[in-house]
Amino acid sequence: MLVASGAFVLALYLFGPHKLHWFASVLCLIHAAILLPRIFNYWELRPDGLLVRHERGKWLIPWQEVTRVANWPAAGPGGLQIDYARPAPFSHRGTVYASPGDREGFLAELKRHAPDADFEV
Secondary structure, eight states, X not given: OHHHHHHHXXXXXXXXXGGOXXXXXXXXXXXXXXXXXXXXXXXXXXXXXXXXXXXXXXXEEEGGGEEEEEEOGGGOTTOEXXXXXXXXXXXXXXXEEEOOSSHHHHHHHHHHHOTTSEEEO
């Protein structure tokens, strides 16, 4: 977000305020392309892990990498935030957002598959 703000200020300086509307439109489209796949994803509970799918691809989060499950208020009362961490040598931390239709069933499956995770729901 900081980079986008800097780019906006630079464009304002270079092009002036009267030609900035096209740049602001392009900037909004870039933000949408980055943020929408993080919001609109689909997931599958598999025996080996949580499979996350979105338009740019899919990846599997093994159950032992799930570290925390918490409420995600931005999605309403049923939203969940699932944090995960991959150990070294390819360490990586991330978050998956989910809004399951059957929240209680989804949580029960998560607790069964990832018993070591912290459940803050």
